[in-house]
Amino acid sequence: MNNILEVKNLQVSYHTYAGEVKAVRGVDFSVSEGETLAIVGESGCGKTVSAKAVMGLIQTPGVIKEGSEINYGGKNLVAQPESEWEKYRGGECAMIFQDALAALNPTLSVGKQIAENLIIHRNCNKREAMEKAVELLEKVGIPEADKRVKQYPHEFSGGMRQRVMIAIALACNPKIIIADEPTTALDVTIQAQILELLKELQKELKTSIILITHDLGVVADMADQIAVMYSGKIIEKGSGRDIFYHPRHPYTWSLLNAVPRLDGDRKKNLVSIEGTPPDLLLELKGCPFVERCAHCMNICTRQAPPTFTFENEHRATCWLHHEKVQGEYPFETGGALCVEKA
Ligand SMILES: Nc1ncnc2c1ncn2[C@@H]1O[C@H](COP(=O)(O)OP(=O)(O)OP(=O)(O)O)[C@@H](O)[C@H]1O
Ligand code: SF4
Numbered sequence: 001m002n003n004i005l006e007v008k009n010l011q012v013s014y015h016t017y018a019g020e021v022k023a024v025r026g027v028d029f030s031v032s033e034g035e036t037l038a039i040v041g042e043s044g045c046g047k048t049v050s051a052k053a054v055m056g057l058i059q060t061p062g063v064i065k066e067g068s069e070i071n072y073g074g075k076n077l078v079a080q081p082e083s084e085w086e087k088y089r090g091g092e093c094a095m096i097f098q099d100a101l102a103a104l105n106p107t108l109s110v111g112k113q114i115a116e117n118l119i120i121h122r123n124c125n126k127r128e129a130m131e132k133a134v135e136l137l138e139k140v141g142i143p144e145a146d147k148r149v150k151q152y153p154h155e156f157s158g159g160m161r162q163r164v165m166i167a168i169a170l171a172c173n174p175k176i177i178i179a180d181e182p183t184t185a186l187d188v189t190i191q192a193q194i195l196e197l198l199k200e201l202q203k204e205l206k207t208s209i210i211l212i213t214h215d216l217g218v219v220a221d222m223a224d225q226i227a228v229m230y231s232g233k234i235i236e237k238g239s240g241r242d243i244f245y246h247p248r249h250p251y252t253w254s255l256l257n258a259v260p261r262l263d264g265d266r267k268k269n270l271v272s273i274e275g276t277p278p279d280l281l282l283e284l285k286g287c288p289f290v291e292r293c294a295h296c297m298n299i300c301t302r303q304a305p306p307t308f309t310f311e312n313e314h315r316a317t318c319w320l321h322h323e324k325v326q327g328e329y330p331f332e333t334g335g336a337l338c339v340e341k342a
């Protein structure tokens with residue numbers, strides 16, 4: 001399948017009083033039409049910064065560093081003027097944020113907020129845009145859409161507000177939707193409904209989705225590809241099946257251990273990952289996971305691990321896969337978390 005978005009060597013830094021925070025340190029990923037890429041990792045690993053970079057939303061003191069590429073429609077957007085970004089943002093690629101209340105404008109009716117995008121990107125007049133807004137609210141499952149379209153964000157429940165965010169993102173029929181922790185603030189039932197809605201819409205509209213989460217469990221039955229991020233880098237990437245059945249990186253093993261399993265011993269406590277990620281102000285010499293890794297070897301402290309490629313373009317950046325390292329993989333999930341896509 002052809003990639004519609006290709007991100008290469010993305011590096012984003014924040015110049016702060018304390019020094020340069022290297023938030024994203026050379027990240028590569030791509031998405032093809034109708035595909036879901038999940039970006040998974042702990043708090044602070046650079047998921048949102050990567051997403052904002054792809055949306056052209058990095059603001060001072062942040063910079064996208066030279067050598068970074070965000071390729072869309074035959075162009076590297078990093079090298080384009082703001083006018084190109086404006087066409088792409090909202091029109092071609094839209095973002096759904098975790099906190100819908102903060103992302104929505106409290107002083108505008110939801111209808112006007114949906115219509116805004118249609119007027120800017122699709123040359124609709126106000127009446128057409130409002131009609132389309134009602135259709136979109138219906139599409140995302142908001143009852144009495146013709147009345148609700150005139151209401152303000154505070155008049156909606158958390159789950160309904162997230163549906164409004166999805167309607168805004170869908171307004172211009174974008175090719176890509178980036179959903180940054182879209183369900184974290186919601187309770188479990190509503191969470192499942194929102195993910196189901198995203199899946200249905202994706203099937204119907206063939207939109208590509210970049211789904212960002214700290215919880216591998218959330219993406220188990222949705223992601224075609226999974227990129228696992230740690231301290232500003234992608235340390236493992238593969239198909240959903242490979243990540244769940246044959247994970248190759250100790251950090252991914254820890255993340256999988258932290259997901260509740262239906263087939264496991266329910267009395268067993270969930271395993272949290274001990275320790276903290278490295279300070280992003282520091283230059284890292286060896287493997288970034290070294291302080292927390294149960295499989296750490298001498299070389300891991302001295303030299304950054306190379307990336308090893310396995311079948312099906314599954315990749316992992318860890319010394320354990322070097323030919324000189326003997327032993328069996330200490331972790332197999334049996335894929336119990338993975339529900340294969342129909
Ligand atoms: N405006 C900023 N100024 C300085 N540092 C920043 C800024 N924005 C982000 N960072 C730093 O970049 C790093 C990555 O942040 P990011 O928001 O991408 O994390 P995340 O993976 O999305 O985490 P979470 O799961 O908590 O949302 C963090 O260490 C953060 O402190
Ligand atoms: S390179 Fe070494 S420290 Fe890093 S994850 Fe692999 S085994 Fe652990």
Ligand SMILES: [Mg+2]
Binds near residue numbers: 049
């Ligand atoms: Mg984030």
